[in-house]
Amino acid sequence: MLGMKVGLDLGSSAITAYVAGKGIVLCEANAISYDSYSGDVLAVGSEAMAMLSRTPETVKLVRPMQGGVISDFSVQCQIMTALLDRICQNAVFRPNLIISVPSGLTKLERRTILDAASVCGAARVSVLDAPIASALGAGVSIEEPHGVLVVDIGAGTCDIAVITMGTVAFCRSLPLAGDDFDHAICQYLRQKRSVEIGLPTAKGLKHRIGCVSPREEEFEVSVNGKDAVRQMPLQFYVTSSELCEALSPLAKSIAQAIIGVLEDVPPELFADICETGVVLCGGSAALYGLDTFLQEKLRLPVRVAPDGEHCAAKGAGYALQNMKQLEDHGFTFRLKERNIG
Numbered sequence: 001m002l003g004m005k006v007g008l009d010l011g012s013s014a015i016t017a018y019v020a021g022k023g024i025v026l027c028e029a030n031a032i033s034y035d036s037y038s039g040d041v042l043a044v045g046s047e048a049m050a051m052l053s054r055t056p057e058t059v060k061l062v063r064p065m066q067g068g069v070i071s072d073f074s075v076q077c078q079i080m081t082a083l084l085d086r087i088c089q090n091a092v093f094r095p096n097l098i099i100s101v102p103s104g105l106t107k108l109e110r111r112t113i114l115d116a117a118s119v120c121g122a123a124r125v126s127v128l129d130a131p132i133a134s135a136l137g138a139g140v141s142i143e144e145p146h147g148v149l150v151v152d153i154g155a156g157t158c159d160i161a162v163i164t165m166g167t168v169a170f171c172r173s174l175p176l177a178g179d180d181f182d183h184a185i186c187q188y189l190r191q192k193r194s195v196e197i198g199l200p201t202a203k204g205l206k207h208r209i210g211c212v213s214p215r216e217e218e219f220e221v222s223v224n225g226k227d228a229v230r231q232m233p234l235q236f237y238v239t240s241s242e243l244c245e246a247l248s249p250l251a252k253s254i255a256q257a258i259i260g261v262l263e264d265v266p267p268e269l270f271a272d273i274c275e276t277g278v279v280l281c282g283g284s285a286a287l288y289g290l291d292t293f294l295q296e297k298l299r300l301p302v303r304v305a306p307d308g309e310h311c312a313a314k315g316a317g318y319a320l321q322n323m324k325q326l327e328d329h330g331f332t333f334r335l336k337e338r339n340i341g
């Protein structure tokens with residue numbers, strides 16, 4: 001197969017690309033900013049995202065994927081084209097792509113993504129359900145008749161899937177993930193402390209001292225925000241216990257959703273899952289204490305996949321390198337030429 005082999009993960013917060021033989025070559029925010037008056041593109045990717053909460057009225061920031069749903073396909077395609085150009089630069093042959101997409105996408109939406117990728121210059125392209133891509137990227141062997149429970153907690157969605165023999169046997173996509181954790185921190189501080197902070201600050205707090213199980217050592221960080229009553233600037237301290245209180249209800253909802261999926265699983269597959277446990281991936285799997293929290297609630301072993309944020313892109317790349325194996329499970333590549341005419 002001529003041309004670069006690119007595994008692409010289309011996520012709510014990030015677009016990640018894995019190139020066979022090179023590893024992760026790009027991880028950029030899935031965002032674009034425009035000049036509101038002229039409509040000109042100002043920035044794509046993380047540069048655009050840095051403008052969040054800081055944009056004047058003349059700048060419009062768009063995140064085309066929210067909660068695992070692509071709300072604006074033309075914008076999504078524009079971002080994909082710009083980022084593919086960055087990856088391929090001066091390559092002579094057009095790239096071959098496998099794109100990891102949210103499992104909840106309809107057939108029409110999948111088709112639109114395939115068409116978009118072709119228009120963006122891909123030679124051959126296929127889509128792969130995010131839970132399968134994540135499982136492959138987490139190093140889970142999925143083609144055997146053995147059930148595996150993979151939970152991918154990203155920014156917009158939590159995909160819970162039972163995979164066996166290379167296919168998703170049971171799945172549920174919960175619109176609750178990292179972005180909601182950020183909102184929950186803002187809401188908690190507004191209600192309990194009467195202070196307002198922006199979402200980027202909340203995300204920073206989550207990464208630094210966030211947790212859903214008590215930390216061995218209490219952490220405290222200084223934050224700049226706004227007094228919600230007097231509407232004045234305010235510097236205050238936030239502790240890891242407060243974040244635990246703010247975030248635990250969301251972790252509980254995730255645990256309940258997993259239990260809901262397990263209730264539908266037949267006994268043989270359930271027995272497999274009890275043996276292999278739960279594999280957590282996606283960026284939010286790195287939230288401190290989430291594995292132990294889920295382990296307690298589910299009474300199943302839980303392991304966090306290394307480099308969880310990049311599992312889906314790596315898995316899509318792995319799929320491209322092992323196409324024969326996937327084709328045996330019914331995956332087909334679509335040639336760009338077939339789209340024309």
Ligand SMILES: Nc1ncnc2c1ncn2[C@@H]1O[C@H](COP(=O)(O)OP(=O)(O)OP(=O)(O)O)[C@@H](O)[C@H]1O
Nearest residue numbers: 011012013014154155156157178282283284286287
């Ligand atoms: N150490 C960390 N602690 C808590 N959350 C983290 C950590 N590192 C990353 N995250 C969160 O992971 C999320 C991004 O994960 P990921 O890249 O898997 O999402 P995505 O694939 O873009 O979204 P989705 O799969 O929901 O469409 C963000 O919400 C980010 O804040």
Ligand SMILES: [Mg+2]
Nearest residue numbers: 011154282312
């Ligand atoms: Mg994802």
